[in-house]
Amino acid sequence: MSGDTILKVSDLRVEFAGRRSSTAAVRDVSFSLGTGKTLALVGESGSGKSVTSLAIMGLLPRAGRIARGTVRYRGRDREAVDLARLSEKAMRRMRGAEIAMIFQEPMSSLNPLFTIGDQIGEMLKLHGDPGPAERRKRVLEMLELVEIPAAARRIDNYPHELSGGMRQRVMIALAMICKPALLIADEPTTALDVTIQAQILDLMRRLQGELGMSILFITHDMGVVAEMADDVAVMYSGEIVEQSATRPLFARPSHPYTQGLLVSIPQPGRPEGERLVPIPGTVPPPHSMPPGCAFSPRCRYASQRCDVPVALVEARAGHMVRCIKTAEIAAHA
Amino acid sequence: MHETAAAPPLISIRNLSKRFETPRGTVHAVRDVSFDIPRGSITGLVGESGSGKTTLGRALLRLIEPSDGQTFFDGIDLNTLGAGAMRAMRRRMQIIFQDPVSSLNPRMRVHEIIGEGLRAHGLGDRRKRRDMVAGLLAEVGLQPDHMSRYPHEFSGGQRQRIGIARALALEPEFIVADESVSALDVSIQAQVLNLLLEIRDKRNLTMLFIAHDLSVVEYLCDKIVVMYLGRAVEIGDAGPVYRAPAHPYTRALLSAIPIPDPERQANREILAGDIPSPLSPPSGCVFRTRCAHALETCARGEPGAHAVSANHTAFCKRIEELA
Structure with missing residues (x-):
């Protein structure tokens, strides 16, 4: 693990136990997140x-387990640990202090019975309590940092007294109060209106600059990716199908799924009358996965050759693609 | 247009x-x-x-x-x-809702869901209505044999197609x-x-x-x-x-x-x-x-x-x- 990498996931496989057999929700996932960078x-x-992010945090539901792979994390003390092998007790010390997470729906992540000040302060209590007065002072500073107006009054509000955008700011304050080195953001703006999304993305960028944290950004929105990420990994049906720095990925999308995704999104300012090209069909259910490439049933380039497992290979420097036809498709385009 | x-x-x-x-x-x-x-x-x-x-x-x-x-x-x-x-x-005039899960009755088969409006307005007999439903399913990109299934057997996109077919039924x-x-x-x-x-x-x-x-x-x-x-x-x-x-x-x-x-x-x-x-x-x-x-x-x-x-x-x- 090189010095400027904070998180290195290698060959991760997550399985969920079913009644008869288990299903692999995540297969052969590997990526690195650079310190201070954002990976989408x-x-x-x-x-x-989302399962990948829960596996990293050690928060998989009971039926799920990491069946294979490592999650190397380089902490504050500069020593790398494998989060996949950490005890629950050690993991609990990591969560909040080293690695924090924010979710899509702030209302269901906040406790309706406690004031936001108490909930954010609770994090400080868990990680070396500085005492009530200092706690309140630091919570207030944090609320001001995430730009909650009239923070001194809001600190004693309950979650239901805040708007959706304010609640997401509270979630960010809660995540950032112990100054984690890594923030995992799972669709943090998906439930928000577009003008509020712009506020929250702006806030996250600013905090990243000021606090130097690294962000693993989980999203379905290619627009948010283009705006926020340094690097991208595109996932389909449990696997990474394409991975590269953000600009090259958008300039030369190389997996048929990524290509299909980009032409199926309505983009502002497209020529009038031009129809979107949808990806036909739907994602295969986990119990009837095709033998080879998972995308092949929906792929316009698929042939029998695609019915064998496909590896993620480097198509160009730093640009990884999981498709045996990458060269042909590039020539075709 | x-x-x-x-x-x-x-x-x-x-x-x-x-x-x-x-x-x-x-x-x-x-x-x-x-x-x-x-x-x-x-x-x-x-x-x-x-x-x-x-x-x-x-x-x-x-x-x-x-x-x-x-x-x-x-x-x-x-x-x-x-x-x-x-x-x-x-x-x-008809309406198509956001959530294709909660807007389709889970206990009704697709032909009942789509044909409900036809029945309520007394249009066609049973057989005629089945033919009309088959035609509507084809129009929204589903198969006629989908009509005897229940909503939970469909993906989100397919359920939204059922909602559209239902809205179109009364022309x-x-x-x-x-x-x-x-x-x-x-x-x-x-x-x-x-x-x-x-x-x-x-x-x-x-x-x-x-x-x-x-x-x-x-x-x-x-x-x-x-x-x-x-x-x-x-x-x-x-x-x-x-x-x-x-x-x-x-x-x-x-x-x-x-x-x-x-x-x-x-x-x-x-x-x-x-x-x-x-x-x-x-x-x-x-x-x-x-x-x-x-x-x-x-x-x-x-x-x-x-x-x-x-x-x-x-x-x-x-x-x-x-x-």
């Missing part, structure tokens, strides 16, 4: 992007 | 308002909104949470009773019709689609958007498409109505509104859309704060508390309609200075 994990429902 | 001088609009909404009485006071969910929906066109109604767009869609179909104003459907004021006459009119002239693609993954969303365009072209349908996603609305719609806090703030043909938005709110809204192209990152106009409470909306222009261009005059008196160009109106006192 992008994909649709069932792509495995 | 577009409005011509000869054809009067299918829908004309005039000064429509909807108030809700709550223990904490009166909520003006929709206030004095007027616009036309030209025949065979798709008009987009956009706005963020709390803008009143969903309430407006329902009030104009009289799924909830409007507090004031008129809705003319093909020249008939719906709000003057009695229950029997309204029921007969309902055949001509309506007008459809309100309320956030009908918002719950779908993007690769599926494009399928459903193209289906809506096909159906519009084939049946010459008139549609009100309610959505918060401005890129989707730009793709689908011929005309746009932008709402903020219960008011229409900008109304116009889609091209001009998107290319040259006149109202400061529309400008901020459009500049906030994340563009899926790292080379084209726009200079964002980031609005401060949140939408105010509809219990105590600001005096004068409802947007003034978040508007970077607000003057003292904006607090006094309603902004009124200002023509930007033909078929393009903005409700802002300062549009000439800001242009």
